[in-house]
Amino acid sequence: MNLTEFNQSDRCEHFSCPERSVSPAVYILLYVCSSAVVLLTVCGNLLIIISVFHFKQLHTPTNMLVLSLALSDFLVGTLVMPPVLIWTMESCWMFGTEFCMCVWLIIGFLTSLSIYNVALIAVDRHLALSNPFLYTHTISRRTVCTVVYCKWCLCLVYNLAFQYFNGTFTGIVMCPGECFYSMNEVWSVIDLVVTFIFPCSVIIILYARVFLIAKKHATAIRQLNNHTRPKTQKMTMNLSMKSERKAAKVLGILVSVFLVCLLPYFIYSVLGDVVELQLETFRKVLIMAYLNSTINPVIYALFYPWFRKCIKLIITWQIFQTDSALINVLS
Template sequence: MFVLNLTELNRSDICEHFSCPERSVSPAVYILLYMCSAAVVLLTVCGNLLVIISVLHFKQLHTPTNILVLSLAVSDFLIGALVMPPVLISAIESCWIFDTGYCISFLMTSYVLASFSIYNVALIAVDRYLALSNPFLYTNNISRRTMSIVVVFNWFCSLLYNILLCYFNGSFTNSIMCPGECFLLLNEVGAVIDLVVTFIFPCSIIIILYIGVFMIAKKHATAIRELNNHTRPQTQKITSHSMKSERKAAKVLGILVSMFIVCLLPYFIYSLLADVIGMQADTFMKVYIVLCLNSTINPVIYALFYPWFRRCVKLIITVLLITKYSKRTQLINVLS
């Protein structure tokens, strides 16, 4: 979402800041940049598509938590398909080369998808906290249907929030339609509301709950270790594997959330400080690309840490999905 929290610059000042510079790179570098951009988009789209196919196809992955993983993969897929191409092209050209109508649809699409992704990660944090803090209550009350309703509600709220924000901000009458640029200028109230709603509030939830998740996981590990000292070897083996899986799940989700916050911070920091340090179009493009790259990183994290995902990818690539019983394939250990 190309949203500037600039409240002190007038329209002519902003247009002066966002002039369209001439391309200064050689043709070889120019072609290389486009090839690298195409590779990033392809990795984002294909990686998240593999996650989507895996969760939808294999019955062993039809869990409430994976409904949230699926919704995150869908939003990341749409970011890779709809948002990243124009962002990368604009970064290479140092200019918005598309028309005003596409600019407006691009702004709304990127804004809705970014908001949805942020709250989806927050919901994953809530889900993991509830599952660890009260597993019996979680098992009895959280079903796939319940989680599907939560995901649909998240999509609806993200869309409604962004429509209302644009409407009360003056719709797109405050959009910066300088030649070669595509930005949305928020007023003071809109900038503060957007900062709280799309950054401070969800990130606070994520950080607080994951601190709780790791504390609970540590307590469980200690309890299981003490239990092992007073049980038979076979029971020790089972509880040790359970402890290892639990700690690994917390670790992987912690990495996922940490990378998300790392990718999110530069955009919000630069957007907030833009009217103090001076807005540079190239720098703004770079921090926005970092934000989008989180959608590329997520499937890579799954591939590195989840054996079930690597197993799914192998089955998909070898076209084993067409076999009659592939949906019931045991994917090693879903929790490992």
């Protein structure tokens, strides 16, 4: 959330939407590129949602968290990206005050939801690697679905309460063509801790431990592999070691991209009271934060063969065949 203080009467009296500063060709190109980004975000995350929903082999506890992340990214592509991209290209908010309030509520909800999705994936991977036996016998798909449902409800309730106590629903007065609101200083600190500092601390700490555990496992497997063992057993160990390395690599890429995309948004939110607000810069930072929703499906497509296989089955309509849900997509 961005903290902005306005003298509303002065601003509205002198405010007018700036004229377009680019040529018609560039203007059309911007809309084409923006449409492509939105389409990639929506279609990419929709493919993940269909894959996890349809193929029974993917009905695992971890994939329920992946499904939740893909669903939140899908909502970003459908509800947030189009108005924000139009706002950026037109340099003027064209959708009215009521829709502006709705957009900020959705932005707050989906931002906190995405961060806690990644945090729960970190918890899941840490439990799976640190105590595999306990994880297998205690963490079920139903348990994870219950946790995901509660998380969605809590994020929605928190953001409704945040907007209400911040006075967004009653005290907001915006000039035509603008889409900003003032934020209470106390609530801005609370929001920063709840939606960024706490979940990101969990993510960084647990993923650091995941990497250490994965490295420890790989070292142990390598030491065992150096001893005289049957060839088939060595091959199994090598595959396991490679699998853990690949898992650690993909996790690192996902978390790094996530933090790189969202960190500027929260830094800008914190400095909104200290430095003069630059509207154009803020819009670019906001777009960068939500490009993470576009990048996630690309990462899955690059590093997960099962996702590429699912895409092929979906776009060739094979999922409509009898018993297609039982197809082995992990081989």
